[in-house]
Amino acid sequence: MTTVAAYAAPAAKAPLERTTIERREVREHDVLIDIKFAGICHSDIHQVQEGWGEAIFPMVPGHEIAGVVSEVGPGVTKFAVGDRVGVGCMVDSCRECENCKAGREQYCTGGNVMTYNGIGKDGEPTYGGYSEKVVVDENFVLGIPEGISLDEAAPLLCAGITTYSPLRRWNAGPGKKVAVVGLGGLGHMAVKLAHALGAEVTVLSQSLRKKDDGLKLGADHYYATSDPATFEELAGSFDLIVSTVSAPLDLGAYLGLLKTEGTLANVGAPEEPVSLNLFALLGGGKSLSGSMIGGIAETQEMLDFCAEHGIGAEIELIAASEVNEAYERVQASDVRYRFVIDTATI
Ligand SMILES: NC(=O)c1ccc[n+]([C@@H]2O[C@H](COP(=O)([O-])OP(=O)(O)OC[C@H]3O[C@@H](n4cnc5c(N)ncnc54)[C@H](O)[C@@H]3O)[C@@H](O)[C@H]2O)c1
Numbered sequence: 001m002t003t004v005a006a007y008a009a010p011a012a013k014a015p016l017e018r019t020t021i022e023r024r025e026v027r028e029h030d031v032l033i034d035i036k037f038a039g040i041c042h043s044d045i046h047q048v049q050e051g052w053g054e055a056i057f058p059m060v061p062g063h064e065i066a067g068v069v070s071e072v073g074p075g076v077t078k079f080a081v082g083d084r085v086g087v088g089c090m091v092d093s094c095r096e097c098e099n100c101k102a103g104r105e106q107y108c109t110g111g112n113v114m115t116y117n118g119i120g121k122d123g124e125p126t127y128g129g130y131s132e133k134v135v136v137d138e139n140f141v142l143g144i145p146e147g148i149s150l151d152e153a154a155p156l157l158c159a160g161i162t163t164y165s166p167l168r169r170w171n172a173g174p175g176k177k178v179a180v181v182g183l184g185g186l187g188h189m190a191v192k193l194a195h196a197l198g199a200e201v202t203v204l205s206q207s208l209r210k211k212d213d214g215l216k217l218g219a220d221h222y223y224a225t226s227d228p229a230t231f232e233e234l235a236g237s238f239d240l241i242v243s244t245v246s247a248p249l250d251l252g253a254y255l256g257l258l259k260t261e262g263t264l265a266n267v268g269a270p271e272e273p274v275s276l277n278l279f280a281l282l283g284g285g286k287s288l289s290g291s292m293i294g295g296i297a298e299t300q301e302m303l304d305f306c307a308e309h310g311i312g313a314e315i316e317l318i319a320a321s322e323v324n325e326a327y328e329r330v331q332a333s334d335v336r337y338r339f340v341i342d343t344a345t346i
């Protein structure tokens with residue numbers, strides 16, 4: 001075991017504080033990673049607050065991890081010491097179910113292991129990226145291509161893949177009109193990725209406050225959802241809407257913005273249920289779909305796509321001691337567009 005410094009929430013809703021945790025010895029197929037940067041995802045906040053249900057404490061959040069390999073187990077073939085690598089939301093899966101075999105480890109039915117707030121195959125709780133080092137099986141480690149700086153790469157491991165996956169699944173590309181609801185961590189990645197895929201991109205944000213940013217990120221149009229005229233003007237406009245909103249949303253109103261047989265792909269994970277009049281789906285044969293992160297191979301594909309298109313996250317780098325303040329700012333929609341912890345400050 002190796003003792004490493006980390007930032008943890010000691011109990012539900014408690015502020016995070018500096019502590020130490022144990023990392024396992026490097027096993028046959030393990031990679032030891034010196035973590036350089038860790039992104040702050042809104043999911044970290046939902047889980048620290050037990051907004052999704054009972055959680056495991058102390059909790060070291062962080063599933064947007066970028067760092068450098070400092071040791072490899074004897075059986076490791078994919079990585080070498082010095083490689084620039086990332087870890088996302090999963091650190092293991094059953095590897096045997098239909099979904100694992102198809103590269104959809106995020107939908108593993110045999111029980112996958114989340115990067116934190118999970119229980120590893122060794123029966124020990126998992127601890128995430130707000131820490132100095134992590135030990136991960138090589139099959140759940142991603143290569144970060146040259147050309148993306150590690151700090152701007154970290155958020156790709158969750159915000160990047162979570163938006164890339166539904167954009168690809170629903171064929172965002174030339175000739176397609178794609179709307180992105182919510183311009184936060186996930187939303188700003190959705191805009192960059194949909195633009196790079198060749199789609200015509202519209203941001204649907206609560207206000208026009210971030211309009212200039214949205215257009216610079218690659219959006220072609222920008223509308224305020226607080227203005228009822230938006231829903232009249234844009235009725236029947238989009239092939240695909242990706243909702244990244246962290247709070248309950250009036251899905252019926254957004255379904256009205258889809259073309260016939262269009263799809264609303266939701267990736268937001270609000271703590272409260274939403275209700276929907278199903279007639280919003282019937283008229284126009286519309287689809288409501290969900291999506292959770294992406295598989296390991298698809299995550300590597302996304303990182304390579306980002307490198308090819310010069311895409312990284314827009315980040316605000318913070319010291320670990322600023323994490324509680326950053327949580328408050330994320331909840332107040334005051335982030336442009338992802339907080340990333342410099343783990344050298346832990
Ligand atoms: N499906 C997945 O695999 C997955 C992965 C990561 C995060 N998430 C979830 O996605 C959500 C977003 O995560 P994030 O890290 O981007 O959060 P974030 O706080 O950075 O962004 C959320 C955005 O939604 C905006 N918003 C809130 N209410 C709105 C409304 N009514 N209309 C329009 N915009 C509104 C906020 O202003 C903010 O810009 C969270 O619930 C998170 O847990 C899901």
Ligand SMILES: [Zn+2]
Binds near residue numbers: 063
């Ligand atoms: Zn996340």
